[in-house]
Amino acid sequence: xxxxxxxxxxxxxxxxxxxxxxxxxxxxxxxxxxxxxxxxxxxxxxxxxxxxxxxxxxxxxxxxxxxxxxxxxxxxxxxxxxxxxxxxxxxxxxxxxxxxxxxxxxxxxxxxxxxxxxxxxxxxxxxxxxxxxxxxxxxxxxxxxxxxxxxxxxxxxxxxxxxxxxxxxxxxxxxxxxxxxxxxxxxxxxxxxxxxxxxxxxxxxxxxxxxxxxxxxxxxxxxxxxxxxxxxxxxxxxxxxxxxxxxxxxxxxxxxxxxxxxxxxxxxxxxxxxxxxxxxxxxxxxxxxxxxxxxxxxxxxxxxxxxxxxxxxxxxxxxxxxxxxxxxxxxxxxxxxxxxxxxxxxxxxxxxxxx
Amino acid sequence: xxxxxxxxxxxxxxxxxxxxxxxxxxxxxxxxxxxxxxxxxxxxxxxxxxxxxxxxxxxxxxxxxxxxxxxxxxxxxxxxxxxxxxxxxxxxxxxxxxxxxxxxxxxxxxxxxxxxxxxxxxxxxxxxxxxxxxxxxxxxxxxxxxxxxxxxxxxxxxxxxxxxxxxxxxxxxxxxxxxxxxxxxxxxxxxxxxxxxxxxxxxxxxxxxxxxxxxxxxxxxxxxxxxxxxxxxxxxxxxxxxxxxxxxxxxxxxxxxxxxxxxxxxxxxxxxxxxxxxxxxxxxxxxxxxxxx
Numbered sequence: 001x002x003x004x005x006x007x008x009x010x011x012x013x014x015x016x017x018x019x020x021x022x023x024x025x026x027x028x029x030x031x032x033x034x035x036x037x038x039x040x041x042x043x044x045x046x047x048x049x050x051x052x053x054x055x056x057x058x059x060x061x062x063x064x065x066x067x068x069x070x071x072x073x074x075x076x077x078x079x080x081x082x083x084x085x086x087x088x089x090x091x092x093x094x095x096x097x098x099x100x101x102x103x104x105x106x107x108x109x110x111x112x113x114x115x116x117x118x119x120x121x122x123x124x125x126x127x128x129x130x131x132x133x134x135x136x137x138x139x140x141x142x143x144x145x146x147x148x149x150x151x152x153x154x155x156x157x158x159x160x161x162x163x164x165x166x167x168x169x170x171x172x173x174x175x176x177x178x179x180x181x182x183x184x185x186x187x188x189x190x191x192x193x194x195x196x197x198x199x200x201x202x203x204x205x206x207x208x209x210x211x212x213x214x215x216x217x218x219x220x221x222x223x224x225x226x227x228x229x230x231x232x233x234x235x236x237x238x239x240x241x242x243x244x245x246x247x248x249x250x251x252x253x254x255x256x257x258x259x260x261x262x263x264x265x266x267x268x269x270x271x272x273x274x275x276x277x278x279x280x281x282x283x284x285x286x287x288x289x290x291x292x293x294x295x296x297x298x299x300x301x302x303x304x305x306x307x308x309x310x311x312x313x314x315x316x317x318x319x320x321x322x323x324x325x326x327x328x329x330x331x332x333x334x335x336x337x338x339x340x341x342x343x344x345x346x347x348x349x350x351x352x353x354x355x
Numbered sequence: 356x357x358x359x360x361x362x363x364x365x366x367x368x369x370x371x372x373x374x375x376x377x378x379x380x381x382x383x384x385x386x387x388x389x390x391x392x393x394x395x396x397x398x399x400x401x402x403x404x405x406x407x408x409x410x411x412x413x414x415x416x417x418x419x420x421x422x423x424x425x426x427x428x429x430x431x432x433x434x435x436x437x438x439x440x441x442x443x444x445x446x447x448x449x450x451x452x453x454x455x456x457x458x459x460x461x462x463x464x465x466x467x468x469x470x471x472x473x474x475x476x477x478x479x480x481x482x483x484x485x486x487x488x489x490x491x492x493x494x495x496x497x498x499x500x501x502x503x504x505x506x507x508x509x510x511x512x513x514x515x516x517x518x519x520x521x522x523x524x525x526x527x528x529x530x531x532x533x534x535x536x537x538x539x540x541x542x543x544x545x546x547x548x549x550x551x552x553x554x555x556x557x558x559x560x561x562x563x564x565x566x567x568x569x570x571x572x573x574x575x576x577x578x579x580x581x582x583x584x585x586x587x588x589x590x591x592x593x594x595x596x597x598x599x600x601x602x603x604x605x606x607x608x609x610x611x612x613x614x615x616x617x618x619x620x621x622x623x624x625x626x627x628x629x630x631x632x633x634x635x636x637x638x639x640x641x642x643x644x645x646x647x648x
């Protein structure tokens with residue numbers, strides 16, 4: 001199907017295009033596409049079992065034989081076949097991932113819905129999924145609303161103070177996520193300013209992030225809104241600068257109140273921007289990871305990215321198989337999240353091409 | 356913009372200003388607090404009696420004799436060699452920014468000037484890549500990098516960060532190039548330039564604002580990354596962010612959380628300076644992506 005570009009002699013010819021794109025494509029194929037393939041392969045393998053050897057130990061009361069780990073043989077096997085043993089899909093179905101057997105048992109048991117959900121939430125993968133989705137669904141809209149409110153507010157400030165206001169507002173977004181979460185974590189420490197205030201407000205001297213899962217979740221969500229609202233703010237603030245003035249004027253002459261003007265002129269004008277912001281924020285929130293590390297929240301809240309990280313840093317053997325399986329499930333989640341966007345972009349492109 | 360939105364009745368103006376004030380305090384106060392606290396001792400910054408101690412610092416006075424102390428900074432930068440991490444960060448961020456921009460401008464230009472279907476598909480693939488959590492890719496790097504014996508060194512991390520950054524760079528530069536009229540390179544071609552000469556001599560000189568803005572975001576990505584740098588760098592090659600994380604693991608034994616606080620403040624300073632000087636570019640970069648991306 002020829003697009004309008006193919007009749008357009010001014011478009012970059014194929015060969016030139018290829019040379020210009022080559023370095024970028026090479027980088028993305030080598031370090032994004034191939035790693036995904038590598039993750040798929042890894043996820044089908046599990047670590048070698050330790051090689052056991054029967055060792056005879058003789059003491060004053062005779063000899064006994066016992067099984068010991070043969071370290072040298074284990075290392076040799078590991079070096080010869082670094083991927084481990086082939087395990088098929090068992091990484092995906094085991095207790096640490098989709099946990100099919102456990103889920104079947106939980107859903108089959110005679111119990112209330114609440115009990116079943118609680119049991120599901122004890123399985124590592126579903127626990128992480130629950131927090132990741134909650135984080136996406138709560139932080140994205142709240143951060144956008146706060147960002148919009150601040151944009152309206154800053155827009156009403158005198159010109160002179162707008163610059164400094166923007167400067168302060170974008171700090172939480174620009175800050176390194178791990179650093180930002182540590183800064184808040186220290187303030188929420190029971191001996192820190194916010195942590196002590198919360199204890200005082202709740203009149204509970206033992207309330208702390210470590211002790212309370214609810215407080216941990218609320219704190220992480222607060223951090224999320226704090227860190228992500230500036231992005232919405234900047235985009236909406238820039239959008240406000242381009243609201244058509246004459247439409248507003250005529251709405252005013254027609255007697256529209258301030259709220260009606262915001263509702264019928266400003267919000268429709270910003271709607272495409274809001275769609276863009278929502279998309280970017282969903283993508284970023286889905287990979288929530290650093291706050292869990294920064295807030296040392298893993299006892300009360302984990303995310304999909306954190307699960308992968310945890311498998312990779314686990315102390316004795318790195319569990320590439322388990323990390324790979326979680327990675328593939330996470331990527332599947334990202335694609336599900338993106339499908340509506342991809343479909344829409346595809347339609348837009350075809351409409352443009354058909355014109 | 357018109358005054359129709361900015362002119363408010365007085366009471367509404369007051370509410371709106373109060374809301375902005377609350378937000379600004381929420382946005383900026385944590386930084387002020389931590390900077391202030393980094394010059395105190397741990398018993399003041401994490402005071403068991405009263406959080407006010409962090410402001411007045413009675414323990415700092417008792418332990419060090421002065422109202423402020425540099426112990427945290429001394430411990431982090433000299434004793435625990437945070438300066439090494441700072442040097443590594445400098446190398447990584449500068450290299451990532453330069454390489455990203457070099458290969459990104461070439462690619463972004465080609466994408467902006469080609470209307471063929473494959474250009475669209477490359478952009479869509481870039482969008483999907485942009486959405487993938489970085490840590491999922493990292494789990495794919497580790498084993499091959501171990502086998503190839505390139506794990507742990509700075510060049511590997513630099514290339515990986517460039518690649519991970521590339522989808523975003525391509526999108527952003529592509530939208531900046533779209534805003535430059537085609538006629539410009541057109542006339543250069545008519546004058547006998549090759550495509551590359553037109554790109555280098557005619558388009559890039561007017562693209563500088565876009566290049567600088569994109570460069571800022573490449574810098575930020577490399578500077579702020581934790582997933583890649585914490586997994587792909589060996590202990591002695593660590594950059595600042597994983598180094599701070601490694602402080603956290605070991606401070607409990609030493610009771611020296613102030614090293615981490617000082618390191619955190621140190622890592623924040625360059626970002627402050629960056630925003631101070633490039634606020635306009637950062638804002639315009641975010642909106643360019645929004646309006647055209």
